[in-house]
Amino acid sequence: xxxxxxxxxxxxxxxxxxxxxxxxxxxxxxxxxxxxxxxxxxxxxxxxxxxxxxxxxxxxxxxxxxxxxxxxxxxxxxxxxxxxxxxxxxxxxxxxxxxxxxxxxxxxxxxxxxxxxxxxxxxxxxxxxxxxxxxxxxxxxxxxxxxxxxxxxxxxxxxxxxxxxxxxxxxxxxxxxxxxxxxxxxxxxxxxxxxxxxxxxxxxxxxxxxxxxxxxxxxxxxxxxxxxxxxxxxxxxxxxxxxxxxxxxxxxxxxxxxxxxxxxxxxxxxxxxxxxxxxxxxxxxxxxxxxxxxxxxxxxxxxxxxxxxxxxxxxxxxxxxxxxxxxxxxxxxxxxxxxxxxxxxxxxxxxxxxxxxxxxxxxxxxxxxxxxxxxxxxxxxxxxxxxxxxxxxxxxxxxxxxxxxxxxxxxxxxxxxxxxxxxxxxxxxxxxxxxxxxxxxxxxxxxxxxxxxxxxxxxxxx
Amino acid sequence: xxxxxxxxxxxxxxxxxxxxxxxxxxxxxxxxxxxxxxxxxxxxxxxxxxxxxxxxxxxxxxxxxx
Numbered sequence: 001x002x003x004x005x006x007x008x009x010x011x012x013x014x015x016x017x018x019x020x021x022x023x024x025x026x027x028x029x030x031x032x033x034x035x036x037x038x039x040x041x042x043x044x045x046x047x048x049x050x051x052x053x054x055x056x057x058x059x060x061x062x063x064x065x066x067x068x069x070x071x072x073x074x075x076x077x078x079x080x081x082x083x084x085x086x087x088x089x090x091x092x093x094x095x096x097x098x099x100x101x102x103x104x105x106x107x108x109x110x111x112x113x114x115x116x117x118x119x120x121x122x123x124x125x126x127x128x129x130x131x132x133x134x135x136x137x138x139x140x141x142x143x144x145x146x147x148x149x150x151x152x153x154x155x156x157x158x159x160x161x162x163x164x165x166x167x168x169x170x171x172x173x174x175x176x177x178x179x180x181x182x183x184x185x186x187x188x189x190x191x192x193x194x195x196x197x198x199x200x201x202x203x204x205x206x207x208x209x210x211x212x213x214x215x216x217x218x219x220x221x222x223x224x225x226x227x228x229x230x231x232x233x234x235x236x237x238x239x240x241x242x243x244x245x246x247x248x249x250x251x252x253x254x255x256x257x258x259x260x261x262x263x264x265x266x267x268x269x270x271x272x273x274x275x276x277x278x279x280x281x282x283x284x285x286x287x288x289x290x291x292x293x294x295x296x297x298x299x300x301x302x303x304x305x306x307x308x309x310x311x312x313x314x315x316x317x318x319x320x321x322x323x324x325x326x327x328x329x330x331x332x333x334x335x336x337x338x339x340x341x342x343x344x345x346x347x348x349x350x351x352x353x354x355x356x357x358x359x360x361x362x363x364x365x366x367x368x369x370x371x372x373x374x375x376x377x378x379x380x381x382x383x384x385x386x387x388x389x390x391x392x393x394x395x396x397x398x399x400x401x402x403x404x405x406x407x408x409x410x411x412x413x414x415x416x417x418x419x420x421x422x423x424x425x426x427x428x429x430x431x432x433x434x435x436x437x438x439x440x441x442x443x444x445x446x447x448x449x450x451x452x453x454x455x456x457x458x459x460x461x462x
Numbered sequence: 463x464x465x466x467x468x469x470x471x472x473x474x475x476x477x478x479x480x481x482x483x484x485x486x487x488x489x490x491x492x493x494x495x496x497x498x499x500x501x502x503x504x505x506x507x508x509x510x511x512x513x514x515x516x517x518x519x520x521x522x523x524x525x526x527x528x
Contacts, residue, residue: 027471028489035490072518
């Protein structure tokens with residue numbers, strides 16, 4: 001739709017609240033003034049509208065910047081969107097500069113090829129892959145576009161031919177590369193290095209595996225030896241694969257061997273009767289179940305059961321008063337421990353396998369038992385550990401308390417993590433079975449929470 | 463020419479161009495809208511960009527003479 005001069009005058013009259021005649025005269029005066037100015041070669045500026053000037057004998061209009069923005073308000077601020085990054089060095093110089101000259105008649109141009117090398121208002125063209133199709137469109141549209149594309153194609157072809165020739169020479173030197181599935185003709189093109197970087201890395205590995213001396217050989221060398229060299233390279237690659245697999249298998253076996261060895265050592269140490277392990281209340285239960293699972297374990301020989309970390313250092317002899325002085329220094333003890341001592345009433349065990357306790361009897365029948373005095377001659381026995389304490393004074397106190405209840409009480413010390421553990425044991429038994437049997441007659445507190453420990457004492461002469 | 467006439471003329475031309483209408487002034491020429499659709503531009507360095515569309519105003523003189 002075109003707004004004619006009469007309609008324009010009507011609208012201006014409505015805005016200016018003037019008659020159409022008056023507005024028409026003012027408008028004609030404006031046009032006359034403008035024509036006079038431009039005819040003199042001067043520019044005529046209408047504020048807010050733009051500038052008129054004569055260029056090459058033609059009246060040219062340059063819109064005001066603000067008006068241009070207002071008209072382009074829908075797309076104002078939009079910038080170019082980069083679809084593909086540059087793959088070559090250089091400035092952003094268009095292959096075909098866009099024609100700035102406006103030849104349209106005000107409508108959307110029918111043939112947009114005249115000013116746009118690639119147009120996308122066509123719904124059939126939706127992505128960049130259609131760029132190639134523009135080469136065919138250029139034949140019918142812009143001849144300059146077509147010529148530039150041809151130049152580009154020629155350049156590409158020239159590069160391809162050059163690369164082919166280079167590749168021919170290289171293949172004579174590196175026949176293996178010819179058989180590579182990933183090998184590309186343009187692998188040596190510096191501009192395409194990024195694209196074929198992976199292949200080049202692979203080639204680099206091949207170069208490392210194969211001595212480069214044959215590669216430097218004369219390219220004119222006959223082909224049979226080169227094929228032989230290719231086979232050698234293939235074997236080397238296979239050998240590398242096999243050797244790598246063997247190395248992996250050997251490594252896995254080694255890991256299994258080490259793990260098994262560690263497991264055996266741990267198991268062996270765990271079965272040691274005199275292992276110095278910190279045993280609290282929970283650990284005591286575990287040890288109890290363990291000892292129950294192996295009730296028939298026989299008493300090992302004294303030579304194989306040397307207790308390095310533990311030793312009888314309290315109440316070594318019956319009637320000894322070493323601990324009496326310690327009793328005067330009553331240490332702080334928790335309420336639970338106090339309750340434990342109160343509830344540990346002395347009960348005579350009916351299951352004591354040995355003779356009743358007597359003083360310092362040299363009879364073998366007095367070597368073992370739950371009650372009575374500790375036999376100093378029995379340096380290798382099993383005992384029922386009912387306390388594992390870190391406080392020496394507290395351990396002494398517990399021992400004295402139990403001794404007062406006519407128990408054979410042994411106090412051993414073990415070192416664990418730079419800390420001494422004091423274990424209070426009841427009775428002297430020949431084997432774990434007799435110890436477990438005796439433990440059944442202990443008060444419920446000890447019966448349910450104890451473990452059997454093998455004790456090997458150093459003789460008094462040592 | 464009065465300033466009021468300039469402002470009124472600007473408003474009319476701007477509104478008509480935004481409505482995709484042409485504005486003809488006798489003895490001067492015709493103002494008309496121009497729509498430049500989006501298009502791709504390929505640079506020599508391989509870079510391809512998408513230019514946004516653009517609306518603008520153009521002018522065609524009446525007699526092609528000053």
